Amino acid sequence: MPAHASIASADITGLLLAGGRGSRMGGVDKGLQPFNGQPLALHAMHRLAPQVGALMVNANRNLAQYEAFGAPVWPDSLADYSGPLAGFLAGLEHCATPWLLTVPCDTPLFPPDLAARLADAAAAEQADIAMAVAPEPAEDGSTVLRPQPVFCLLRTSLRDSLLRYTAAGGRKVHTWIAQHRTVQVPFDRPGDAPDAFFNANTLAELHALENR
Numbered sequence: 310m311p312a313h314a315s316i317a318s319a320d321i322t323g324l325l326l327a328g329g330r331g332s333r334m335g336g337v338d339k340g341l342q343p344f345n346g347q348p349l350a351l352h353a354m355h356r357l358a359p360q361v362g363a364l365m366v367n368a369n370r371n372l373a374q375y376e377a378f379g380a381p382v383w384p385d386s387l388a389d390y391s392g393p394l395a396g397f398l399a400g401l402e403h404c405a406t407p408w409l410l411t412v413p414c415d416t417p418l419f420p421p422d423l424a425a426r427l428a429d430a431a432a433a434e435q436a437d438i439a440m441a442v443a444p445e446p447a448e449d450g451s452t453v454l455r456p457q458p459v460f461c462l463l464r465t466s467l468r469d470s471l472l473r474y475t476a477a478g479g480r481k482v483h484t485w486i487a488q489h490r491t492v493q494v495p496f497d498r499p500g501d502a503p504d505a506f507f508n509a510n511t512l513a514e515l516h517a518l519e520n521r
Contacts, residue, residue, distance in 0.1 A: 316428035320407050323361035323424070324400035325354055326393060326459060327368045327375065327414040328385055338371050340414035342512065345519055349509070350414040351378050357412055360424035365403060367396035387475055393459050393482050398475055401468035413459045416508040417518065420496055427462040427494050436492040437464045443496045443506040454495055457506050458482040 327340035327350045340350030350366070358364060364380040375382045383403050385395035393411070400409050408431075410424050420426070423441065431439035441460035444452045459482070467489065474485045496505060509515035 315432050316408060317362075318360060318424060318428075319362035321361045321410050321424055321428065321462070322363040322365060322400070322404045322406045322408070323357040324396065324404075324409055324411045325350055325357065325364070325366045325380075325414055326396040326411055327366055328396050328399075329392075337512075339509075340368065341371060341374060342515055344417055344515060348374075348378075349417060349515070350375065352417045353412060353414050353419070354378055354380065356417065356419060356421065357410075357424075360421070361410055362406060365400060367399045392480050394471065394475055394480055394485060397461070397463065397482075398468070398471050401463065401465055401471060404465045404468075407465055409463045409465055411459055411461045411463070413508060415510070415515075416460075416506055418502060418505050418507065418521075419460065420501065420505050423460065423496075424462070426496070427460075430492045430494045431462055434492040435490070437467060437489040438462065438486055438491040439494050440486065440491055441496055441506065442493045444503060445506075454497065456483070456493065458486060460506070461486070 341348045344352050366375050366380050366382045368375040368382050369384045372382050383399040385399055387395040397411055427439040439462040441457040442454045443457050445455045447453045479485060509518050
């Protein structure tokens, strides 16, 4: 018997982060841009749904359109589009399961086994946070593993810690994560899609992603 208890998918709530300004897309609501015939955020939601027990969306505008996807929608409780941690906090404040998995709306090809692998690592290491790391090309042509801090599995009990950090003005994901027992989970196995974590920041990148 392993010393650690595994984390069931039913114990994980998936949170789709769609609360950004979309400033690099000219201010459009990124999650509502079409991708292969449906809104980008809905595509991500369909990818996330089989991996988790419940779903939520973090959005700050066009709330009715997001609510039409069929999951509860929670805006940031922090003002002024404070970034991913504001989304994390909104999710933790409304999460009814022991774990919360965050996924951004602009990375539609993320791994179908994301939740399972993060959960396995969190359980094995008895960690509070499991974060994906993925291969990216470096400037010299080599490949490096880069953290993907918006792909995080978090213990819901971290809410008070994040509340304190953000109330003190903290906004950096890495700085807050570093305060907790975190395991990094590489997605570089044979068969892992090399572009699984490619995110579309511009409409041109989104169209290029559609054509892959």
